Amino acid sequence: MAFSERVSRLKSSLIREILAAAQRPEVMSFAGGLPAEAMLPKVKWDAMPLAMGQYGMSEGEPALREALAAQARALGLACEASQVLVVSGSQQTLDLAAKLHIDVGTEIMLEAPTYLAALQIFQLFGADCITVPLQADGPDLKQLRARLEQHRPAFIYLIPTFQNPSAVRYSEAKRDAVAALLDEFGVTLIEDEPYRELTFDGGSATPIVSRLKKASWIYTGTVSKTLLPGLRVGYLIASPDLFPHLLRLKQSADLHTNRIGQWQALQWIGTEQYRSHLGELRDFYRDRRDRFQAALQTHFSDIADWNMPEGGLFFWLTLKQPLDTRTLLAAALAVDVAFMPGEPFFPEPDRHPGHLRLNFSHIDPSRLDEGLRRLAGVVRAALAAEAA
């Protein structure tokens, strides 16, 4: 058997295994990042032209690229449709970016914590991960500068708006400061924004890439959190120096993104119908967040701290007495509760015990209180066992 060296870094995905366990209907799952079934819009297919069944362009459908560029310009991002690449879900952006930038031992920079699946694919390609701690309003700027003075990362990967897993939203001041630092040190920015539209308390936050003056950048988004994840339609927008390489890597990865999903996405992007749907989504998820917050206060206020998320899909809990939350998984699943341990969201999991990521969007509200009660019970039992 001749495997690549890379395969030795291919970890079993904790997410996949938890999601598999969480598929049992009796399980109350706080684990995934799934949209609520009730909020999947009833899309129509009857007007789709048959030509969408033919091979398409690697770049994506021209009309969709135009619509995505227009949407990005409305956010403050100076870009043309020629910089837009439609991808097979924004996860694919991470694969393409890894191929573009990472050799074994390449230094890259990440938030700590960061998106688990990004960490996994960057590590699969052999990246050496340098981290910057997150504070409530974005990265610790002193530490970011210090790291940039010591290292020359190929890129920095940031999720500035309702970060997964921490729910952190960067302040305007930190967005400006991060952009200035990346320009100063000439570091490429990969900005991942799946949750931008799931904002519950208003406010805006112009993308960091739009504040850059010199540094190269990739901005990536998706329709998975606001339309239908099953379409597998995401996009990236890249600075012109990076785009041609990303396009060729996309072509070699899967020729082009499915056109059926692209056509459906185009029926929504930029329309009044979509704005109206987004409004309903925000109302729905805001209500779920508020109920979750109330249930958390009942069951977790004595054992954990957290910030109320202003958007996105997750609460990020910090136990007052840290313990390795991975050790809680089996006990939780035994009482039909699934959650995401916090440790794997850090490149050095063992050094960051005591966090839990809890999804609030998917669980049926009627089971929410019971689910959190059971989960708190599992934590309490572990703390008691440790104290004993």
Add this chain to the structure above:
Amino acid sequence: MAFSERVSRLKSSLIREILAAAQRPEVMSFAGGLPAEAMLPKVKWDAMPLAMGQYGMSEGEPALREALAAQARALGLACEASQVLVVSGSQQTLDLAAKLHIDVGTEIMLEAPTYLAALQIFQLFGADCITVPLQADGPDLKQLRARLEQHRPAFIYLIPTFQNPSAVRYSEAKRDAVAALLDEFGVTLIEDEPYRELTFDGGSATPIVSRLKKASWIYTGTVSKTLLPGLRVGYLIASPDLFPHLLRLKQSADLHTNRIGQWQALQWIGTEQYRSHLGELRDFYRDRRDRFQAALQTHFSDIADWNMPEGGLFFWLTLKQPLDTRTLLAAALAVDVAFMPGEPFFPEPDRHPGHLRLNFSHIDPSRLDEGLRRLAGVVRAALAAEAA
């Protein structure tokens, strides 16, 4: 700018550029491998459950995996649904296989010529390509044995049924002999079968993977050539030792294949409606092949040799007087004709001049004769210029 070392091997795709040029409506294109628009089936979407819009499993839809396993078993391939991975077009199989097997300098074995996009992605990952020459009935077995005695390739990549670009169909005897050699030397087989169902003269050819007794294997297919390429739905079936790694690589590449296309594929695989559609496809393409053969005899019989393809989508011409066919492209496009030069289908293009790959499925028959007349004129002019 910090790019990976891999990017230095990222070639501009000749295919993509030719296809872009060939999109001008006045161009008579023999370049791509596109199904005829007229033969795209009129699919229905109204019965699709809304749940197909939700996230799905990385493995693919369970019912589709069952249907694909049943179809493979009918071909003689002993396999279970648990060995089936639905991918985003069979191009993705090549990406996953490259990740699984190829480090910089890893030896792999290929037919010469071979599928251009496979060659490109294997080279992107840094493979050292060893080739085995194709004869009319499959690989040169003496040379295959000699190469296996000298090298330890991570895998061999073969397209035994209506090979792209050569249209070669391996004989039963060569299929057996190849399987025996791979078992003897313990070399993993990647068998790519996009054209299996496009057979015009009957006959069957059991996959080589089903003849293996010990070696590991990946078998890959697609609905792109027989249903709708725009769905981007392909699949791989792998030996149990490889499957778990491929699944994790799939998850890290794009989470899962779009469910919309998977649902549509499931409406067809294994049905009477599909069998009937395949019969119509074969009749349609057989007729196009026959007309193409007649037009070739008119315009090319004095300057090229070829074998009549028994299936697939291509004629593979060998010029009686070799010249670098890449140098003909500009002249051909100047008279509104596109074709694929043969050189890029070899790892060492400069050592294999004088082939043209001509697609017969896509061109309008009313323009066929004029297109081949112009192309032959371009070849003749180049030969005359060389003789002068």
